[in-house]
Amino acid sequence: MEALLVEGDLPANLHGRFLQSVPHPAHGTDPVSITGVHLSGGTAAWHRGPTGFSLLGAVPTLAPAVRDGLRIARPVQDPRTGEWHTIATRPGSSLAEHVTMSAAGAVRRGRCFVLSGPARIDTVALTPDHVVVLDLSVEHDRATELIGLRPPFAWRPGKQARIGLLPRRSRGNPQWFPVSPCFVPDAVDAHEDGPEVVLDAVRQTSLGGPRELTRWTLDTHTGAASEEPLLSADSAVVSGRRHRTLCGVRGSAVFRHDSHHSAGYDFGRGRALGQPAIAGEWLLVPFRDNASSNVAVLDTADVAAGPRCVVKLPVRVPIATRTTWQPLP
Template identity: 35%
Template sequence: MSVVVHYPLPASQLDNRRPVAIESTETELTVTGRLPIELDGCLVRVGPNPIRPDRRAHPLVGEGMVHGVRLHRGRAQWYRNRWVRTDGVARDRGELPLPGPRHGLSDNANANVVRHAGRTMVLGEAGVLPIELDSELNSVARLDFDATLPHGFTAHAEADPVTGELFAVAYYHELPYVEHLVVGADGRVRRATRIEVSGTPLMHSVALTDRHTVLFDLPVAFDPQQARNGSRFPYSWSDARPARLGLLPRSTGTDVRWFEVDPCYVFHPVNAYEVGDRCVVDVIRHERVFDRDRLTPGETAPTLWRWSVDLVRGSVAAEQLDDIPQEFPRMDERRKTMPYRYAYTVAMQRGVSVLGGSALLRHDLDRSDVTVHDFGPACETGEAVFVPRGPFGAEDDGWLLTYVYDARDGRSRLVVLDAADFAGPPVAEVHLPVRIPSGFHTNWIVG
């Protein structure tokens, strides 16, 4: 199904990529509507926030900033934003560097923020180590999971909702392989497996079924010529590389089974699951990235696709589920690894940003239907997070939380939508006296 989302304002007015220059704490926050009392946690977004902006800089490297609003018992307690204390930020601000080991191509923890084993961590690309945050978003240490991590980590790990384990594939340009990592519920790496690949592919993420880790070995890889030319993130599209999915048995962690697909790139899977002899992998698929434009993945419009892997015949059937340009997919995390009904994405705005748009989409995959919540022509929203009302509720019994920037007043707000009334008015909005720039990932941190 195709939906047209209109953007009448000029791109220059909607551009929210400009970094924020100061750290702030705000405790007097205005709320319209009624915040659900069940929402007890912090909505945190992380993204690039260079201290010295340079339009030629790659967004996946360099300084990052976290933004968060703490909700508790129906109140918005505070908003905070803090630079992630990479070595470059600490040096610029005249502070001592964080304790802990170092690893990775660049000092670039700015891509994702997750909570695992009682720790809130900012993650980055190309093998950098996580940076731990405290409950007020201050950076406190670099982590190697109690010295159990063999090299670096990843920007996009996936948690199993049943076992509590964290699964990831870490890549680093000096290693002739990638590493499949399983971090136990205790926060220690319990398995690290070498996966043989050609060159060093950019593996941003993985997907999980109850039996396999799904690997994405696609045509973006480390480019030695870019590295020699001084690029801080020397990864580019390569027509010479094949595109393939890998199914790695979770029980053994060995013997990947590979399946060829048409050339493309996937930053973000939606979900994966197995039914009989078929493995279903839903993804946001880019035709090409980092080819004509080495600094952003915006050269082709990403859309929602499904790969159905026939485990008997060894074949893959590809189906486009929707033709709206979109990214940053989310779902009810309790249903990871199993069949599901709803997926939530951000409708991308062409010519403005690959990080956001004015509308969120809800895909009803059972009915092949899409519902739009458009915030209006002056607004930009980013990744939305589903928070269930309770541990055993229905898949649409809960709320979508997202940050929305409004170009009319230059400020942002936290918006709470009822998932069951997705196109309806917000349940509540927390109005911020500041702007939250376009960023990468957003997560709901409990604890």
């Protein structure tokens, strides 16, 4: 592995790989190329991972959005069993499939259910008892696909957007909860609180519009859903148990938000930030400017202090929307 330049003090307790799924300059536009950095003992090295070998690829959380004619929601892993869960849809069809895979990415089972239309589903969330399904206001549009000038999706404000709770321990259909028109590109976290399921996600109220971190509370007894906007955010990740702290990106800034206060650090004009990842007490943020691509390491307890260090990548890579941290033994 190629040693990388580090500006600042790289924490010695970071031992793992920060990976991102991006087209790699040496491999054309292959959507399943995996690049990243190997961090260990206060040093950094360039990492190139293998391309995908199964439905979800070599690293399931970095699965490509489209594979074999299917649209694959970003998979989420059950921390207790190691299994991966995703929702697969086929363009133009209202049929969806909940796919469960082993920790290694092998398909174990699939279960079909019906959506209200050919919805675009980019993300999924998981609780011990439910898979959270997002049947919202963006659908596949056949006419747009035939023209071929832009992505084949359309905003359907008149369609009833809804969030579904698909039971994991039975063969039943989702329990649906009506919500206001929106689209969710990124589910951040979900947990159960008695009869309620709480979902934190990044929401848009128009296709390609501004993004906002929103909390939905779904009452499984009454079938009602409440909605609480939290703050503007392009993406976010969870730090700590039961999402005590949310860290994320908005524009050129990174933020930390909890029930008491919010704090942030702005990387400055001309910097573009990608999807962050949590590595224990550290927040890893990919960013690029006109000259280089980099990975910044920030303390999640003091995001406002800015990067503890910056790892310089050997090539410029696109901003990643799918990243992950893989701790090593």
